[in-house]
Amino acid sequence: MQSQLPLYPPEASNFAPPVDGLMIFITSVCVFFAAAITFAIIYFFFKYHRKTPDAVGVPIHGDSRLEAAWIIVPLILAMVMFSWGAVIYVDYRHTPSDTLDIYVVGKQWMWKIQQPNGLKEINELHVPVGRNIRLTLASEDVIHDFFVPAFRVKMDVIPGNNHYNTMWFRPTKAGRYHFFCSQYCGTNHALMSGWVIVMEPTEYAAWLSGSGAGEGNPVAVGEKLFAEKACATCHVANGTGRAPSLNGLFDAKVLLADGTSVTADEAYIRESILQPNAKIVAGYQPLMPTFQGQLTEEQIIALTAYIKSLQSQPVPAKGSGVAPGGGAETNPATEKR
Secondary structure, three states, X not given: OOOOOOOOOOOOEOOHHHHHHHHHHHHHHHHHHHHHHHHHHHHHHHHOOOOOOOOOOOOOOOOHHHHHHHHHHHHHHHHHHHHHHHHHHHHHHOOOOOOEEEEEEEEOOEEEEEOOOOOEEEOEEEEEOOOOEEEEEEEXXXXXXXXXXXXXXXXXXXXXXXXXXXXXXXXXXXXXXXEEEOOOOOOOHHHOEEEEEEEOXXXXXXXXXXXXXXXXXXXXXXXXXXXXXXXXXXXOOOOOOOOOOOOOOOOOEEEEOOOOEEEOOHHHHHHHHHOOOOEEEOOOOOOOOOOOOOOOHHHHHHHHHHHHHHHHOOOOOOOOOOOOEEOOOOOOOOOOO
């Protein structure tokens, strides 16, 4: 005998209980008022229908208390829904600092996933239970959407020179959970799905250390690309080159030529590689060529990982940024030639 489908997918992340609680509250309010209004319509229909053909209704002048009630009560309920949802949304958009960072690339019609040590997966995502996970999402072609119903999380995956979206969650139950592309993306959109495999921490560590992880280490791959593209000829470590040093760049504030500043996150590095003249670093000339069409998403991810690994080195005085064209003329992430 087949088991019945559950009303909800399983609650398998930190976001599932609050999201379900909010949805149950909103649904309950809607059902209550729908039932109350339906009952009132039926009751008044029989109570106040015209008894004789010449009957004339009694003039009604309204009741200010009733008018106030149907303004105040819906307002209170709407504000409760809004506030509750805002708390969940703010938590969802503020990523903790202790996350396990994983890259996800959408492509017609598959999901390519890269673990922190470079281990790659197709349409599967292995994560440890009880650990905060941050996904950095990019698309190689059209708009996709990464959706895990059991976690109650989803995020658009948008193509573009400087577009990374991120999402985070904390799995709370070990198991296999389906994920989907929930944005129509072409002929085989319905087949663009996979599984999140939530494992115990020791099992995940054993799986992660399995064969195939070493050669794809993103930092090592990024360092090799950095050398191959001659990025070091301009991005000199001591800051004396024609482009800013990348040491200590990631997550630092970068002063731009127009007087504004920007945080050097993954999106900034990506933009600096593909659209180097978008943001010019103060004190440098826009010399860097674009690498649009010359690098794959995996190579950009590797270069980003390498730049992030340079955190331990001192930041030079002259510049502290990947000059997105901003004077960077050869940076793995800001330029490669």
